[in-house]
Amino acid sequence: MHASIVESIRPAGMTRRQFIKSVIATGAVSSSGLLFSGPAGAGPKASPGAVERLITLDVNGQRRRVDVLPQETLAQTLRHKLGLTGLKVGCDRGECGACTVLVDAVPQYACSLLTQSVRGKAILTVEGLARPDGKLHPLQQGVLDEQGFQCGYCAPGFLMATLGFLVTNPHPTRQELAHGVSGNLCRCQDYDKILTGLMRGAEYMRKE
Amino acid sequence: MAIIRDGMPPFDLFRPTSVDDALALAGRFGADAWILAGGFDSLERFKDRLKRPKAVIDLGGIGELRGVRRDGGDLVIGAMTTLAEVSRHPDICERFGLLAEAAAAVASPQIRNQGTLGGNIAQDTRCWYYRGGWTCYRAGGGTCFAGESPQGQNREHAIFGAEGCVAVNPSDTAPALVALEARLVIENHKGGREIAAEDFFVGPDKDITRLNILAPGELLTAIRLPATWSGATFYFEKVSDRPVWDFSLVNIATAMRLRKDRIEQVRLVLGAVAARPWRLSEVEAAIMGCDRNAAAEAAPRLAAKGAAVLPHNGYKAVLAANLAKRALLGNKDA
Numbered sequence: 001m002h003a004s005i006v007e008s009i010r011p012a013g014m015t016r017r018q019f020i021k022s023v024i025a026t027g028a029v030s031s032s033g034l035l036f037s038g039p040a041g042a043g044p045k046a047s048p049g050a051v052e053r054l055i056t057l058d059v060n061g062q063r064r065r066v067d068v069l070p071q072e073t074l075a076q077t078l079r080h081k082l083g084l085t086g087l088k089v090g091c092d093r094g095e096c097g098a099c100t101v102l103v104d105a106v107p108q109y110a111c112s113l114l115t116q117s118v119r120g121k122a123i124l125t126v127e128g129l130a131r132p133d134g135k136l137h138p139l140q141q142g143v144l145d146e147q148g149f150q151c152g153y154c155a156p157g158f159l160m161a162t163l164g165f166l167v168t169n170p171h172p173t174r175q176e177l178a179h180g181v182s183g184n185l186c187r188c189q190d191y192d193k194i195l196t197g198l199m200r201g202a203e204y205m206r207k208e
Numbered sequence: 209m210a211i212i213r214d215g216m217p218p219f220d221l222f223r224p225t226s227v228d229d230a231l232a233l234a235g236r237f238g239a240d241a242w243i244l245a246g247g248f249d250s251l252e253r254f255k256d257r258l259k260r261p262k263a264v265i266d267l268g269g270i271g272e273l274r275g276v277r278r279d280g281g282d283l284v285i286g287a288m289t290t291l292a293e294v295s296r297h298p299d300i301c302e303r304f305g306l307l308a309e310a311a312a313a314v315a316s317p318q319i320r321n322q323g324t325l326g327g328n329i330a331q332d333t334r335c336w337y338y339r340g341g342w343t344c345y346r347a348g349g350g351t352c353f354a355g356e357s358p359q360g361q362n363r364e365h366a367i368f369g370a371e372g373c374v375a376v377n378p379s380d381t382a383p384a385l386v387a388l389e390a391r392l393v394i395e396n397h398k399g400g401r402e403i404a405a406e407d408f409f410v411g412p413d414k415d416i417t418r419l420n421i422l423a424p425g426e427l428l429t430a431i432r433l434p435a436t437w438s439g440a441t442f443y444f445e446k447v448s449d450r451p452v453w454d455f456s457l458v459n460i461a462t463a464m465r466l467r468k469d470r471i472e473q474v475r476l477v478l479g480a481v482a483a484r485p486w487r488l489s490e491v492e493a494a495i496m497g498c499d500r501n502a503a504a505e506a507a508p509r510l511a512a513k514g515a516a517v518l519p520h521n522g523y524k525a526v527l528a529a530n531l532a533k534r535a536l537l538g539n540k541d542a
Contacts, residue, residue, distance in 0.1 A: 047222060047233060048225075048226075048232070049229055049269070050220075050222055051221050069218065070218065070221030070264070071216040071218055071254070071264075073251070092255065094319060108318055108321055108322050112248055112251050113322070114247070114266065116221055116266070117223070117269070161317070165317070179317075182453070183318040183319065
């Protein structure tokens with residue numbers, strides 16, 4: 001859709017991003033409505049372990065009903081159906097780390113997980129870090145204070161990987177943290193400043 | 209033809225919660241089923257349309273396949289135990305540090321958090337001709353693009369045991385399991401059997417289309433570490449282009465029993481040099497009973513013996529020789 005068309009039809013007072021998110025959300029709801037008449041949702045389970053399409057996910061502390069295809073990755077569900085575009089899909093092959101989210105507090109690549117496999121688990125994305133009043137998470141604040149990223153595309157992945165690492169090691173040395181986030185790439189090659197920002201964030205977290 | 213890569217083609221997904229249910233499903237679908245463990249070897253091939261299974265059986269929901277338990281002096285590791293769990297489990301670290309070290313060397317933190325020990329040893333080769341969808345011998349075609357084409361890019365390929373196909377087994381944990389004389393539990397819906405890890409892997413001389421003996425309908429359910437090598441002297445080293453995320457160019461896993469510096473028992477296994485973990489039997493036989501320093505002098509020549517190098521992978525024979533020496537000295541700077 002051309003940007004000017006979006007501008008002309010979006011309700012007054014909505015930002016372009018909010019409008020696009022609302023369109024995506026409506027699409028998801030209307031497609032899940034079809035389920036009840038379709039074959040996938042009808043009838044008893046044919047086999048042990050057969051999966052349902054309409055499932056509930058625990059995302060950023062909220063229960064979200066969503067229609068999920070068997071072959072859908074968590075990155076697709078979060079970005080396209082739940083409007084959580086903070087996580088990025090860089091390679092879609094588990095080779096760049098931009099899609100890192102926490103699943104039960106463990107960093108994982110959302111591009112390489114089937115959404116069906118995270119039912120019943122707590123998913124945390126970068127959108128879930130700041131407090132509802134807008135106050136940034138100390139890790140985000142540390143990165144902001146040190147101006148850690150250049151383009152920022154890899155930032156959500158780095159933040160989530162770091163958060164997961166700090167759960168197991170809250171007092172890392174710079175070298176240990178570097179190893180902890182070694183599953184994340186930065187194409188700007190900004191690693192030194194990223195590490196400085198993350199170390200600052202870890203320090204803020206210990207003070208809170 | 210352009211390939212749309214932004215999603216996977218549809219399949220029926222099953223997430224059984226017990227091994228019995230998984231075996232029943234695997235038996236029912238046979239060759240139409242794809243067994244999914246951590247997913248890193250599978251999903252990218254679904255995305256690339258290289259594999260289009262009718263049914264995918266995801267073992268991730270089966271609690272009994274995950275975790276480590278003691279069985280007498282043995283340790284039994286569920287096949288779906290993640291590499292991260294293997295790398296830091298206290299019993300594994302204390303008694304079979306070789307495996308913990310190998311698991312910690314795999315890929316990246318996120319991949320170790322999700323990738324499993326069973327999946328790591330059962331993964332397919334990473335030869336890019338094969339993974340790129342070329343119709344090579346391994347894919348049922350009539351040539352080996354890496355080994356037989358004059359332009360073949362074979363820097364990462366095999367120096368031992370290649371017959372037709374020159375692909376290597378990329379696993380870091382497989383050589384460690386062979387060195388530790390691990391036993392693998394393989395089950396189907398009719399029953400189970402336990403085999404030596406060494407017999408799990410196959411080279412192109414036996415079957416050019418696969419790297420292990422798992423047949424349709426079969427699951428690898430557990431890995432047993434016998435007490436035999438508990439607390440022995442171990443050495444693991446992985447050489448790769450990058451310290452993180454990369455596959456091994458060559459790796460070595462060694463278990464030794466020493467009396468003072470005299471070698472009483474030893475197993476040396478190389479990885480990423482053949483389609484299966486490559487045991488250096490000739491080296492083992494030659495150095496048994498020797499002082500480890502003397503053994504380290506003799507080993508390099510024997511380790512590289514019989515290497516059939518390709519135009520771009522001659523360095524692997526040198527690496528293999530030097531790694532054997534380092535392993536016997538237990539010194540990464542040697």
